Amino acid sequence: MPRSGAEARDRLERAALELYDERGYDQTTAADIAARAGVTARTFFRHFADKREVLFHVEAGLQEEMARALAAVPDDVPPLAAMLQAFRSMAPGMEANRRLAEARHRVIAATPALRERELAKAAAMAATVAAGLRARGLSEWHATLFAQVGTAALGHAVHAWTADPSADYDDLVVRTFAALRELADPEPDGRPASVAGPGQRRRSDHHEDHRRDHET
Amino acid sequence: MPRSGAEARDRLERAALELYDERGYDQTTAADIAARAGVTARTFFRHFADKREVLFHVEAGLQEEMARALAAVPDDVPPLAAMLQAFRSMAPGMEANRRLAEARHRVIAATPALRERELAKAAAMAATVAAGLRARGLSEWHATLFAQVGTAALGHAVHAWTADPSADYDDLVVRTFAALRELADPEPDGRPASVAGPGQRRRSDHHEDHRRDHET
Numbered sequence: 001m002p003r004s005g006a007e008a009r010d011r012l013e014r015a016a017l018e019l020y021d022e023r024g025y026d027q028t029t030a031a032d033i034a035a036r037a038g039v040t041a042r043t044f045f046r047h048f049a050d051k052r053e054v055l056f057h058v059e060a061g062l063q064e065e066m067a068r069a070l071a072a073v074p075d076d077v078p079p080l081a082a083m084l085q086a087f088r089s090m091a092p093g094m095e096a097n098r099r100l101a102e103a104r105h106r107v108i109a110a111t112p113a114l115r116e117r118e119l120a121k122a123a124a125m126a127a128t129v130a131a132g133l134r135a136r137g138l139s140e141w142h143a144t145l146f147a148q149v150g151t152a153a154l155g156h157a158v159h160a161w162t163a164d165p166s167a168d169y170d171d172l173v174v175r176t177f178a179a180l181r182e183l184a185d186p187e188p189d190g191r192p193a194s195v196a197g198p199g200q201r202r203r204s205d206h207h208e209d210h211r212r213d214h215e216t
Numbered sequence: 217m218p219r220s221g222a223e224a225r226d227r228l229e230r231a232a233l234e235l236y237d238e239r240g241y242d243q244t245t246a247a248d249i250a251a252r253a254g255v256t257a258r259t260f261f262r263h264f265a266d267k268r269e270v271l272f273h274v275e276a277g278l279q280e281e282m283a284r285a286l287a288a289v290p291d292d293v294p295p296l297a298a299m300l301q302a303f304r305s306m307a308p309g310m311e312a313n314r315r316l317a318e319a320r321h322r323v324i325a326a327t328p329a330l331r332e333r334e335l336a337k338a339a340a341m342a343a344t345v346a347a348g349l350r351a352r353g354l355s356e357w358h359a360t361l362f363a364q365v366g367t368a369a370l371g372h373a374v375h376a377w378t379a380d381p382s383a384d385y386d387d388l389v390v391r392t393f394a395a396l397r398e399l400a401d402p403e404p405d406g407r408p409a410s411v412a413g414p415g416q417r418r419r420s421d422h423h424e425d426h427r428r429d430h431e432t
Contacts, residue, residue: 080399119335145372145392146399152364160357176361183296183362184400 009047011037016054017103025051025111052117055104058097059121063128065093070132079133079142083150084177086132087157091170094158098169105162126151153180225263227253232270233319241267241327268333271320274313275337279344281309286348295349295358299366300393302348303373307386310374314385321378342367369396 015036019028030051034044048054069086077085094101108114130147134140157176161167231252235244246267250260264270285302293301310317324330346363350356373392377383 115339116332116336119339120332123331123335141376142395145369145395148368148372149365149396149399152368153361156361156364179358179361180365181400183365184397 005047008037008039008043012039012044012047013054013100016051017100020055020103020107025107025114052114055100055107055114056117056121058100059124062090062093063125065090066125066128067132070129071135073136075136079136079138079146080150080177080180082133082136083129083146083154084173086129087150087154087173087177088170091173094161094169098162101158101162102165105159122151122155125154149180153177221263224253224255224259228255228260228263229270229316232267233316236271236319236323241323241330268330271316271323271330272333272337274316275340278306278309279341281306282341282344283348286345287351289352291352295352295354295362296366296393296396298349298352299345299362299370300389302345303366303370303389303393304386307389310377310385314378317374317378318381321375338367338371341370365396369393 012033016028016033019032019036023032028051030044030048031041033051033054034041037044048057066086069089070082072089073082073085108118126144126147129151130143133143133147138146153176154173157169157172160176161169161172228249232244232249235248235252239248244267246260246264247257249267249270250257253260264273282302285305286298288305289298289301324334342360342363345367346359349359349363354362369392370389373385373388376392377385377388
């Protein structure tokens, strides 16, 4: 029997992830998770509101970390570079939670009902980033727009990271933001954008890596 | 009594919007809407699955319109400009539905439970745009990233448009995409970005309008 609260919580989380993978999310109950972890159902509910929260409980912590990370970027760093710097600074925490992130990715992919919770989480993170950008002097209009765009890019990077166990969070964030710059960088001669990338079907003259100097 | 199906549908929609504004969304039932429209509850359910769908039924049509609009953009237009062109081409349809869009905006702002539906709608639109970008030759990775970023920007513009009855959809889309370009355009001398805009608190040297040549 686990003694400390933190130990019980870790065991419950591990048990939940195992069961979601083995049986599927819908076929797993809080009681199942408690039994697998060797604790009572009451202990489960002391740590998590329901079986869904086992997957999402790190969210509040991540938002606080994001707010701190953005506040730590020097004032003279422009908005896109500031977001990139903040997102990169979260790499150690993200890599430490990779197992949970991967499991959440698998469970959400297999459980459409969880998708709404994931979208709400992304919206809350965008609001956190917008607040951080307003604190850097941006107008409400710009802060909201840039936060939505920046967190959409972050979400894309995190999705790719959780889908590939060999992928590196920091590398994906850097590559995603480099692609963002390519997207927005107008070609002065009006030729097709250089952003079509390696998977393109009709354009082959450029590659996403050809402007590494834009990365940061 | 309305004769045609289309007439009944329009009356139901108008009645629903009136009631949502008068009583609030939660306090309105499908039967209330039918009564106000002068039709039976059965007629209501022939047109809408539930009272929520009165607000969201245009969604499927909008996605088809978006797919067509993107497909109509010439192949040699780069991704960001292609999205801007497609989004701008939807202006007549958007302006024609302004009353519904404004009502939805008010109801969603007052009804947190509808926010999830709105987020799911945005995710579905991003998937439609991603499919359109893949059809233009972009890789899956680029198409998904650019679609998420582009629809985040579009959502920002639509939100501002529905919140201000005097605002012009096309103007807001153009300004939003201009701001996107400013966000990504690195300042060669490393000075603060020019994007902080009119609402900024600490920076006043630039304005979002100072690079109009980037707009399209």
